[in-house]
Amino acid sequence: MKKLLLSILFIAHVALVTGQACPQLSNPRNGFVDVPVNTTISWPQVPGIIGYKVSLGLTLGGEEILGRRSAGITNSYTPEVGLPENTTIYVTIELELSNGELIRCPSESFTTEEVTTPPPCTTLAEPADNQGNVSVKTEIAWAYAPRATGYRLSIGTAAGASDLLDNFDVGNVLTYNPTGDFPQDSDIFVTITPYNEIGDAGSCTEESFTTGNAIVDCNAYFDPVIGEIVPRKPESDFPPQIGLCRNEIPTRIATKDTADGFRWYKINEDGSESLLSSTSEVLLSEVGPYRYEAYNFIDQGGETFECGISQDFTVVLSELAQITSVSTSQEVSGRQIEVEVNGLGDYEYALDNIDGPYQNSSIFTGVSEGIHTIYVNDRNGCGIAERIIERELSPDDFPKFFTPNGDGINDFWQYIAPREQNEIQLTFIQVFDRYGVLLAQIMPNSRGWDGTFNGQPLPASSYWFKARDNLNNEIQGFFALKR
Numbered sequence: 001m002k003k004l005l006l007s008i009l010f011i012a013h014v015a016l017v018t019g020q021a022c023p024q025l026s027n028p029r030n031g032f033v034d035v036p037v038n039t040t041i042s043w044p045q046v047p048g049i050i051g052y053k054v055s056l057g058l059t060l061g062g063e064e065i066l067g068r069r070s071a072g073i074t075n076s077y078t079p080e081v082g083l084p085e086n087t088t089i090y091v092t093i094e095l096e097l098s099n100g101e102l103i104r105c106p107s108e109s110f111t112t113e114e115v116t117t118p119p120p121c122t123t124l125a126e127p128a129d130n131q132g133n134v135s136v137k138t139e140i141a142w143a144y145a146p147r148a149t150g151y152r153l154s155i156g157t158a159a160g161a162s163d164l165l166d167n168f169d170v171g172n173v174l175t176y177n178p179t180g181d182f183p184q185d186s187d188i189f190v191t192i193t194p195y196n197e198i199g200d201a202g203s204c205t206e207e208s209f210t211t212g213n214a215i216v217d218c219n220a221y222f223d224p225v226i227g228e229i230v231p232r233k234p235e236s237d238f239p240p241q242i243g244l245c246r247n248e249i250p251t252r253i254a255t256k257d258t259a260d261g262f263r264w265y266k267i268n269e270d271g272s273e274s275l276l277s278s279t280s281e282v283l284l285s286e287v288g289p290y291r292y293e294a295y296n297f298i299d300q301g302g303e304t305f306e307c308g309i310s311q312d313f314t315v316v317l318s319e320l321a322q323i324t325s326v327s328t329s330q331e332v333s334g335r336q337i338e339v340e341v342n343g344l345g346d347y348e349y350a351l352d353n354i355d356g357p358y359q360n361s362s363i364f365t366g367v368s369e370g371i372h373t374i375y376v377n378d379r380n381g382c383g384i385a386e387r388i389i390e391r392e393l394s395p396d397d398f399p400k401f402f403t404p405n406g407d408g409i410n411d412f413w414q415y416i417a418p419r420e421q422n423e424i425q426l427t428f429i430q431v432f433d434r435y436g437v438l439l440a441q442i443m444p445n446s447r448g449w450d451g452t453f454n455g456q457p458l459p460a461s462s463y464w465f466k467a468r469d470n471l472n473n474e475i476q477g478f479f480a481l482k483r
Contacts (some may be wrong), residue, residue, distance in 0.1 A: 020046055020047075020048055020049060022046075022105030022106065023044045023075070023093065024043065025042070025110070027040065027041065027042045028041070028110040030108040031108075031110065032110040033111040034114075035083075035110045035112050035113060036112070036146070037082045037085055037115060037146065039078075039083070040078040041054070041077050041078070041079075042076035042077075043093060048097075049073075049096055050073065050096050050097065050098050051070060051071070051072055052072070053068045053069065053071070053096065053102070054066060054091070054093060055069070055092040055093075056083075056092075057107075058089075059090060060090055060107050060109075061090065061107050062090055063092075065084075066079070080174060081173065082146065082147065083112050085114055086112060086113070086115075087112050088109050088110070088111045089110055090107045090108070090109045091107060092106075115196055115197075115198060117147065118200055118201055119145040119148035119195065119196055120146065121192070121204035122144070122192055122201075123142065123192075123207065124140070124142055124190060124192070124207045125142050125174075126139070126140070128209070130207075130208065130209065131209045132210045132212070133212035134211050134212060135212070136181040136183070136211050136213075137181055138211075139175055139178075140175065140177075140178070140190060141175045142174055144174060145194035148194035148201075149195065149196040150169060150172045150194070150195050150196070151170055151171075151172075151174075151193065151195070152167050152168060152170070152193045152195065152200070153165055153167070153168050153170055153176055153190065153192055154191040154193075155188060155190050156188075157187065157188065157189070159206065160189070160206070164178070164188070167193075182211045183211065184211055184212070185213070187208055187210050188208060188210070189206055189207070190206065190207050191206045191207075192204060216298055216305040218232045218308075232296060232298055233295075233296065233307045233308060233309055234259035234296055234308065235257070236255075236309050238292055238294075238311045240311070240312070241314050241315075241316060242380065243345065243346070243378065243382055244286075244315055244316070244317050244318065245378075245380075245381070245382035245383070246317060246318070246319040246344065246382075247319065248382075250285035253283075255280050255281075255292070257280075259280075259294035259295060260296045261294070261295050261297070261308075262277070262278065262292075262294050263277070263293040263295075264282035264290065264291075264292055264293075265291040265293075266286075266290055267290060267291060276290075284315055287315050287316055287317055288314070288315060289312065289315075290312070290313050290314070291310060291312050292310070292311045292312075293308055293311075294308055295307060296308070316380065318343075318346065318381075318382045319343050319344050319382050320343065320382050320383040321341040321342070321343045321345060321376040321385040322342045322343055322385065323339060323340070323385050323386075324340045324341060325339075325340045326374060326387055326389055328367075328389065333365055334367060334368070335367040336367065337351075337363070337367050337389060338362060338363045339362040339376065339387075343378070345382055346378065346380055347362075347378060347379070348360060348376075348379060349364075349374065349375065349376055351373070351375070352373055353375070354375050354386070358375075371388060372388075373389065374386060393467065393475050394475065398414075398415055398479060399413055399414070399416065399479060400479055401480040402451070402479070402481065402482070403483070404481065404483075412449060412450055413448050413451070414444075414447065414448025414449070415429060415444055415448075415467065425444070426444040426467055426468065426469050428443075428467070429441065429443075429444060429466075429467045430465060430466045431449050431463055431464075432465070433458075433461070433463055434463070434464070439463070451481050459483070460481055460483040461481055463479060463480075464476060465479065
């Protein structure tokens with residue numbers, strides 16, 4: 001009587017403080033007997049809470065069968081493997097409030113029936129009967145058989161066989177995790193026999209599933225030891241096109257990728273593939289489609305798997321560029337250089353640096369005066385052609401004045417070859433007075449003009465000149481004669 005009074009006072013206190021009343025069992029009712037062992041326990045919904053916890057015990061408030069299992073906001077719970085027969089079951093429900101408070105309600109009880117018949121057969125839940133492409137590492141799961149207190153399993157690789165597991169008692173559970181992997185690409189046959197103290201289900205139907213290949217995770221993972229992301233697949237930047245150099249057939253191609261293994265395939269006209277090499281190099285002698293593989297070995301579950309990448313690529317015929325001409329012109333933005341080439345390759349162009357940067361266009365603008373070098377690279381790897389662009393003839397290559405007074409200093413006017421090169425060759429130099437009268441034609445290798453005309457010294461004045469080089473470039477300019 002005292003215990004009942006305390007329970008009533010506790011329920012009143014909870015309702016007063018929190019506004020939530022503890023629910024009473026709606027199925028089975030408190031004190032019910034002969035309750036089926038596969039019953040679903042339920043109670044009225046309680047508003048204003050965020051969840052329930054359920055405990056099942058053999059004593060008041062006990063947790064021997066189930067310890068504080070969360071039911072979410074569902075106001076019912078079905079024991080996964082049923083309840084023991086002919087037993088008083090104590091149910092304790094706890095209410096979870098949004099402020100984190102947990103209210104434990106008074107326990108209620110019911111008594112289960114006495115089981116007098118064996119359990120029925122059950123069925124596979126995972127994998128399902130006749131399911132295909134099942135992982136070799138799969139776990140076996142089945143549905144609860146009412147009144148069962150345990151299960152025996154037989155597993156084989158043929159109908160009626162038990163070569164993998166022979167009538168093994170797994171206990172009162174609904175799953176079995178094999179000690180080893182199932183064989184790959186095989187039919188697996190499973191017989192599940194529920195039992196209780198009365199007997200077993202008898203002859204149950206055999207079910208089956210088919211395994212596929214073992215599944216391995218080839219994604220990169222974080223290694224906590226080194227604190228970095230570790231890739232399982234090789235990292236590759238293999239190109240989609242490779243050139244066979246015309247004068248180097250067959251060509252040996254080597255990958256720069258780091259991997260445990262490699263494969264090279266020729267793709268035939270009918271779509272089939274022919275293996276050419278299993279090393280990091282391959283010898284190619286034909287144009288057409290190919291496929292490249294690089295892979296790493298991954299150990300998982302006692303087996304070794306490949307994690308790899310695959311790249312289709314095309315082999316084309318290519319060759320080193322032949323620079324046929326280089327033309328220069330003076331534009332508003334500066335000197336412009338244009339390159340013309342012949343060849344089968346896919347070419348790109350750079351100025352003054354063999355390492356680039358390279359551009360698609362064969363025209364360079366805003367180029368400074370002086371010597372430059374053009375580089376033409378075959379993107380297919382057949383080499384880099386180059387051509388030196390000589391400095392052009394300039395009026396600055398000639399003196400601005402001279403003093404032909406016989407003192408041995410600056411007595412002759414002549415072309416001055418630039419220091420940076422000596423490739424410019426002049427074909428003639430002509431000197432004129434301000435009226436355009438030709439006064440002298442001098443050779444580039446002579447001492448130069450001495451400031452006379454027909455043996456007579458000319459007066460101090462401005463004169464102009466015209467010169468032409470071996471590239472047929474012609475310039476003109478002015479200079480002064482000083483006395």
